[in-house]
Amino acid sequence: MKLTGAQALIKSLEMQEVEVLFGLPGGAILPVYDPIIDSPIRHILVRHEQGAGHMAEGYAQVTGRPGVAMVTSGPAATNIVTPLCNAYMDSTPIVVITGQVASTAIGTDAFQECDTTGITMPVTKHNWLITDAQDIPRVVKEAFHVATTGRPGPVLVDLPKDVANAPMDWYWPDIVDLPGYKPTTRGHPRMIREAARLIGESHRPVIYAGGGILKAHAAEALRELVDMTGIPVVTTLMARGAFPDSHELCLGMPGMHGNYTAVTSMQKCDLLIALGSRFDDRVTGKVSAFAPDAKIIHVDIDPAELNKVKRPDVPIVGDCRLVIEEINKAIRDQGGTEAQPDRSAWIDQLRTWQKQYPLHYEQPETGNTLKPQFALERLRDNAPDDTILVAGVGQHQMWSSQYWRFEEPYTWVNSGGLGTMGFAVPAAVGAKVGQPGKTVWAVDGDGCFQMTAQELVTAATERIPIKVAILNNAYLGMVRQWQELFYEERYSEVYLSPHLPDYKMWAEAMGCEGMRVESPEEVDAAIDKANGIDDRPVVIDFRVDYREKVYPMVPAGGSNDDIILDPSQGEGGR
């Protein structure tokens, strides 16, 4: 069968069972937009290519399937670099297809030419520049394979316009042949036995669960490990939902804005079981002072993560689910629950910390101040059970992770590694497209919202009814917090204004329901109303107290032992 390169590309995406493309056309990708008309694949027309990339990420994070974005060359390709980098840092599988000027024009500074594969090389797991239409099916198959296997990540396929127009003989490859790419998925049996042995000997163990648990679909295996051994779990920012917050052994989020118990459990443990986590500086604080007494078991599918930051006593390269299942088996072989030591003193200690230093904020008795944490608590308590929460980047993101109750995997979407302001709205759109049956709430900052709000036009047009709660503190709040604490309250370029823009009117102009909430009494009614709307997006502008800060906090570069609590909590507080 003779096809054009463009037709072959779309057909290849169909072969990969792609159901939706997020994109925006232009000169170099024009040929590929023609066969889209005849394809069952849904195309969602974004208002900015950054939105297409984050939508693909949101879609991938809640479905486990790769998100696909398609944009033209030059400025469109550079617009999608941020989402590529974001997906690279958070190991999210997305496939980005870019148009390129004709191969004969490459290197001539042609109109809208840019070195897309060169620019994106450091922020993709791999990328391809196709020079022969006959290669298209093979490259597409390779691209999806690389994006979704091993440590997942973004890939990019750059397609010159003449190649898209060239004829090719259709085929679909049965196998992927990449001699340099063979991820290890099975853990080493000796290391697995060793891990089980260390676990059986530890008196103060903690599981440090990372995003790899979700990537590997290992939540059930983790649950089994915990139920068998009684070992408590911290869930990192990327792993919220990988272990239910309601479980008595869930300690919640560790790290710079983690809760006291989660942070301190890692500092005091004698065994740290790192599962799909990468010892990020936002978790470890000062590395030399991190978990000083702990032996370390580190499981990761990416060998380069082992011994990158901390030298593990037991390094295991492999897929988290397969490895945890093997560890569970080894623990059973070594006597199972009965053979575990008595850890009640450790658990009691953790319970004491939890009682002594819970997450805390002061709700003034009088006045009408709306605290951002209060708005979040009400949002949480009124949300349907399997609601997906998406966050931007800043204070509101940390409060979201802290105050929400995550019970299920894949119900939390955020930008962890890169910290990309503007992530929330488009990522929420992608999440809602991937899980249309679930309620999707985006909690966004006023600063973040202004970066990508136009994707609400996309959402309104395409009838993707997401809900957005802006925690409007009129500031680049997180930066303000650092200036207050570490720059002697010298506020430099962080003020935004609460009412410019008018978020309610802006939302309405974009085809959304817009609301404004200024006092605690109005909160529930607005949330109820928002939850009841299902035919268009909703935006609530919560006018929250700008003075509120995120606590606890470990100052950047400081030791986790120097954690600062909410000032009202006395000792350690500022």
Next chain:
Amino acid sequence: MPAPARHHTLSVLVENKAGVLMRVAGLFARRGFNIYSLAVAPTDDERFSRITIVLDVESAPLEQVTKQLFKLIPVVKISELDPSSAVERELMLATIKAEPAARGQVIELVNVFEGTIVDVGHDEITVMLAGRPDKLDDFEDLMRTYEIVELQRTGRVALPKLERQAPRLRSVKGA
């Protein structure tokens, strides 16, 4: 330029595809690994090329370098060649000032080092020298007395030393 005291040679077999060298070089740059020298050439199998990288080991732990390199999709195999267990060679071309009076001495030294004179000019000669990198260093030092006009070295290439016990080539070619 003498080699740093702590160098390590990586022999990296890569798929012979466009942009591979940029991927490798880019990785080194962004992870802050310092390359001391680098040589690339096709292998006997046209699907693959071999990149020989001499690394400044002080700049990064070798383990991280190899693990990060291996994450590049076109990288097929990496062999770490410890200087004590590898055969390393390098090629040098040097144009030396050789006035008639000094020419005899220069030629004599070239012969001692088993070099070849590949071009002769009015008062200069161009010499080719292949050998162990430290031998090239010595020659370079000696030639400074006569003034080096231009000098080009290839960067080293290396293969593992052969097993003494069982006389067979330890293959560094994978796939």
